[in-house]
Amino acid sequence: MMTTVDAHTLMVLALGMDVRKLAILRMAFRMHKAIRYQLSESAHDVPVLAIVDVDSPQGWAVWDGFRAAHPALPALIVSSFAITDAPAPVLPKPIRVETLFPALQQLLVDKPVVAERSPLVAAQAEVALAEAPRVAVISHAIAEPVSSGTAVPALEMTAAMPASDCDGQQDDPVIPVAQKADAVPQVLPRAVAVWPQAMGSFDPNAGLYGVLRTLYRKRRSAAVLAHGKVVLHFYPAQEKCELLADLALLVQLCAAPKSELRLAVLPDGQESARPDAPSAHAVLWQVALWTARGRMPRGLDGNSQLRLRHWPNLTRLAAIPDAMRMAAFWTRTPASACMAQRMLGLQASDLCNFIAACLAIDLLDARLSAAACSPPPMVQPLPDVARRGLLSRLLVRLRGA
Amino acid sequence: MRQQDNKIIFTGPVGAGKTTAIGSISEISPVSTDVQASDMTLNRKGETTIALDYGLMQLGDGVRVHLYGTPGQERFDFMWEIISKGAIGLIVLIDNSRPNPSGDLQFFLNAFKTLRTHAPLVIGVTKTDQAPQPSVEVYATLLEKFGLHPPILEVDPRNGDEVRQLLMALLFTIDPGLEG
Numbered sequence: 001m002m003t004t005v006d007a008h009t010l011m012v013l014a015l016g017m018d019v020r021k022l023a024i025l026r027m028a029f030r031m032h033k034a035i036r037y038q039l040s041e042s043a044h045d046v047p048v049l050a051i052v053d054v055d056s057p058q059g060w061a062v063w064d065g066f067r068a069a070h071p072a073l074p075a076l077i078v079s080s081f082a083i084t085d086a087p088a089p090v091l092p093k094p095i096r097v098e099t100l101f102p103a104l105q106q107l108l109v110d111k112p113v114v115a116e117r118s119p120l121v122a123a124q125a126e127v128a129l130a131e132a133p134r135v136a137v138i139s140h141a142i143a144e145p146v147s148s149g150t151a152v153p154a155l156e157m158t159a160a161m162p163a164s165d166c167d168g169q170q171d172d173p174v175i176p177v178a179q180k181a182d183a184v185p186q187v188l189p190r191a192v193a194v195w196p197q198a199m200g201s202f203d204p205n206a207g208l209y210g211v212l213r214t215l216y217r218k219r220r221s222a223a224v225l226a227h228g229k230v231v232l233h234f235y236p237a238q239e240k241c242e243l244l245a246d247l248a249l250l251v252q253l254c255a256a257p258k259s260e261l262r263l264a265v266l267p268d269g270q271e272s273a274r275p276d277a278p279s280a281h282a283v284l285w286q287v288a289l290w291t292a293r294g295r296m297p298r299g300l301d302g303n304s305q306l307r308l309r310h311w312p313n314l315t316r317l318a319a320i321p322d323a324m325r326m327a328a329f330w331t332r333t334p335a336s337a338c339m340a341q342r343m344l345g346l347q348a349s350d351l352c353n354f355i356a357a358c359l360a361i362d363l364l365d366a367r368l369s370a371a372a373c374s375p376p377p378m379v380q381p382l383p384d385v386a387r388r389g390l391l392s393r394l395l396v397r398l399r400g401a
Numbered sequence: 402m403r404q405q406d407n408k409i410i411f412t413g414p415v416g417a418g419k420t421t422a423i424g425s426i427s428e429i430s431p432v433s434t435d436v437q438a439s440d441m442t443l444n445r446k447g448e449t450t451i452a453l454d455y456g457l458m459q460l461g462d463g464v465r466v467h468l469y470g471t472p473g474q475e476r477f478d479f480m481w482e483i484i485s486k487g488a489i490g491l492i493v494l495i496d497n498s499r500p501n502p503s504g505d506l507q508f509f510l511n512a513f514k515t516l517r518t519h520a521p522l523v524i525g526v527t528k529t530d531q532a533p534q535p536s537v538e539v540y541a542t543l544l545e546k547f548g549l550h551p552p553i554l555e556v557d558p559r560n561g562d563e564v565r566q567l568l569m570a571l572l573f574t575i576d577p578g579l580e581g
Contacts, residue, residue, distance in 0.1 A: 328552070390464060390466075391579055
């Protein structure tokens with residue numbers, strides 16, 4: 001399978017890393033704008049640089065195998081240990097983006113790239129060099145860890161970025177080709193998802209969403225009336241909800257948060273839900289989607305730190321595009337919506353819908369944070385070998401089946 | 402096992418739906434070693450798996466994902482470690498209609514703790530139409546005590562789409578940014 005790349009992407013071969021390190025490296029590449037890097041994940045890819053981790057169980061055998069297969073490919077060695085006679089520049093762990101990318105650029109400076117199989121790639125690399133700002137030289141065989149005096153926390157293989165990346169500004173605006181006809185070809189920044197500057201919001205305490213959410217948190221059963229008519233019976237303790245109105249009316253109520261809603265005690269004989277009634281979660285989730293419509297619950301913003309206590313039961317809830325990615329991401333680590341968008345490349349509206357839905361079923365731990373877009377901590381890596389190509393193909397197979 | 406071969410393990414108690422789940426997504430007729438049950442298993446189903454179930458997904462270019470279902474009975478637990486060697490993921494199916502499904506979950510988490518150290522875990526809860534409790538939230542609370550936050554999804558093993566969602570959850574647990 002050939003990895004899809006455009007003409008301005010530099011392929012980087014990463015060796016000696018497990019699946020999770022590769023995932024974080026991939027995300028770091030995705031966020032880097034000055035030069036577009038992409039992990040080489042197929043035998044058909046033509047790498048122009050390599051990063052070799054010699055701390056894996058195979059140790060230096062990974063390097064030896066790499067050098068035998070790619071005698072001329074510029075490479076960076078990453079290690080937690082001091083290496084005095086390294087055969088290539090060494091980047092000490094923990095790796096930070098502010099040292100990784102300069103080191104990669106320096107490789108390009110030191111050894112003008114000659115693609116191993118494709119002259120096109122070499123030309124791309126030269127273009128990248130022409131456009132990339134020159135940076136401090138990384139010394140060969142660095143033994144000391146990189147200073148931790150920067151604002152970015154030390155996180156092994158973590159994609160960190162400055163908070164300003166989340167303010168909705170594109171710091172590398174793309175100049176239309178027509179305006180640059182006589183200029184040196186430009187390495188275009190990767191299309192990066194940007195959190196909207198003016199994201200819409202809704203009041204999570206108002207309307208049907210607010211009423212049901214409050215009842216659910218208090219585990220209080222009630223009949224909900226709109227305009228004097230009962231629209232639903234809510235049984236949070238039994239995890240059930242009986243819908244007694246047309247869905248169209250419920251949608252209208254969600255879209256009009258100022259609708260007059262009243263609560264009433266459940267009538268005699270109806271203190272228990274019918275066994276076949278929808279689950280409370282399913283109704284709350286759906287009401288959240290009808291209410292949010294791509295907007296953020298008021299009180300949260302793109303920089304609020306969010307965490308899921310556990311995965312939603314997604315096989316029994318209304319579909320949200322990429323809900324599984326978001327569930328996996330936010331169960332793993334606290335992060336802002338802005339960061340999630342950056343790392344996963346998702347639509348802001350889908351993120352907002354997912355957040356509103358998880359807030360409704362009380363799965364979301366959220367707090368406003370001034371530390372906008374701080375990088376998530378590194379998760380424990382799997383000691384297994386890198387198999388992302390396999391995983392991607394399996395995902396394609398599962399989706400296509 | 403060749404480099405191009407990879408396996409995912411389905412485990413869980415007798416009757417949880419492992420054989421059915423593998424059959425619903427396998428591209429070959431699943432190989433099963435079911436026999437007439439002759440012990441207490443008979444109370445739950447007529448036939449039970451005594452060795453393993455096997456299914457296959459082919460990804461092209463000779464790359465294959467093998468789907469192995471373990472026998473549910475404890476007396477076959479000596480096979481579990483053998484089967485799980487080299488697996489890239491573990492799916493535990495829990496039959497909610499059994500007397501103590503939370504205990505079943507803890508048992509299988511413990512039985513596969515070696516595999517869990519290096520392979521992602523997904524929990525599929527089956528037969529919730531017959532027994533809605535314990536809910537997913539109850540299982541999540543239980544697992545949190547072990548420091549685990551795996552996907553826990555209700556599934557009908559007869560429904561291939563839902564079994565595929567279990568596998569997708571497994572993949573996104575490894576890498577939320579996985580593209581495909």
